[in-house]
Amino acid sequence: MELEPGTDLEMRSAQKPGARKVSDILRCEAVVVDFDGFKALQGMNLTLRQGELRFLIGPNGAGKTTLLDVICGKVKPASGRVLFRGEIDLTRKREHRIAELGIGRKFQAPSIFPSLTVREHLEIAMRQNRSVFATLTARMSSEDEDRMAAQLKMIGLEAKAGRLAGSLSHGEKQWLEIGMMLMQEPDVLLLDEPAAGMTDRETEKTGILLREIARRQSVIVVEHDMEFVRNFASTVTVMHEGRLLAEGSVDEVQNDERVMEVYLGRRRNADADRSTA
Numbered sequence: 001m002e003l004e005p006g007t008d009l010e011m012r013s014a015q016k017p018g019a020r021k022v023s024d025i026l027r028c029e030a031v032v033v034d035f036d037g038f039k040a041l042q043g044m045n046l047t048l049r050q051g052e053l054r055f056l057i058g059p060n061g062a063g064k065t066t067l068l069d070v071i072c073g074k075v076k077p078a079s080g081r082v083l084f085r086g087e088i089d090l091t092r093k094r095e096h097r098i099a100e101l102g103i104g105r106k107f108q109a110p111s112i113f114p115s116l117t118v119r120e121h122l123e124i125a126m127r128q129n130r131s132v133f134a135t136l137t138a139r140m141s142s143e144d145e146d147r148m149a150a151q152l153k154m155i156g157l158e159a160k161a162g163r164l165a166g167s168l169s170h171g172e173k174q175w176l177e178i179g180m181m182l183m184q185e186p187d188v189l190l191l192d193e194p195a196a197g198m199t200d201r202e203t204e205k206t207g208i209l210l211r212e213i214a215r216r217q218s219v220i221v222v223e224h225d226m227e228f229v230r231n232f233a234s235t236v237t238v239m240h241e242g243r244l245l246a247e248g249s250v251d252e253v254q255n256d257e258r259v260m261e262v263y264l265g266r267r268r269n270a271d272a273d274r275s276t277a
């Protein structure tokens, strides 16, 4: 594991009790992303509070995934800042360092190992969060065992801890991946359409899980499923053409004329077309 003395200590000290209280955990300021002349983000702003579950919506190509890519360091912006805990500019950090600082990213497709058990996945994830020395000592402490049990319960896979991950349903695989992220104790979780391809019941359970996570951590969810958003969102950010279009409660953004025009209107039309087809 790479160690950069000093830097992490300084960063972590910002989180210690008694340090300046920062209620905004993440602030994206005027972020511009330029893909060879095409501006996927054109000055995007977003502020995420600690312990918030935020849904990010917008039509195809609005720049939602690109914004998550900037936050986790996968894409570097041409200009703008992403401030973590008020003072660390993530745009100046490398991707692995951003993950170490406490930003977890989950992509849409599950990437699990079919021939490892559910429990083994969580063990691996837990060890990735440890120092080299701790990784070499194979035994789990009773504290680790407690965390493992709590995590399995939280993601609803208690009864399937010994099952091979390859035998899980699509929804269960997604929860396992979320559980692996949680084992690394991120402060901010970035999720791209976590409920895509799930059954109604799995979708419902995913929404409940996200709410549970947001009791302690901050979450940004990119989502297309408006029913899911309606059921579980308190604050929604709407993007359009690489910018913030509107922000507010589901009701507020649904009644916003600009939003109806560029996003919900299109979707309603699409839904209407489908129901009359």
Ligand SMILES: Nc1ncnc2c1ncn2[C@@H]1O[C@H](COP(=O)(O)OP(=O)(O)OP(=O)(O)O)[C@@H](O)[C@H]1O
Residues within 6 Å of the ligand: 035, 038, 040, 058, 059, 060, 061, 062, 063, 064, 065, 066, 067
């Ligand atoms: N690596 C890239 N190179 C060039 N253009 C890109 C690249 N990645 C994304 N884009 C373009 O940037 C724009 C924003 O893409 P992005 O995937 O962020 O949108 P989105 O809101 O997540 O869309 P969707 O809902 O369809 O996933 C799109 O026009 C896309 O084609």
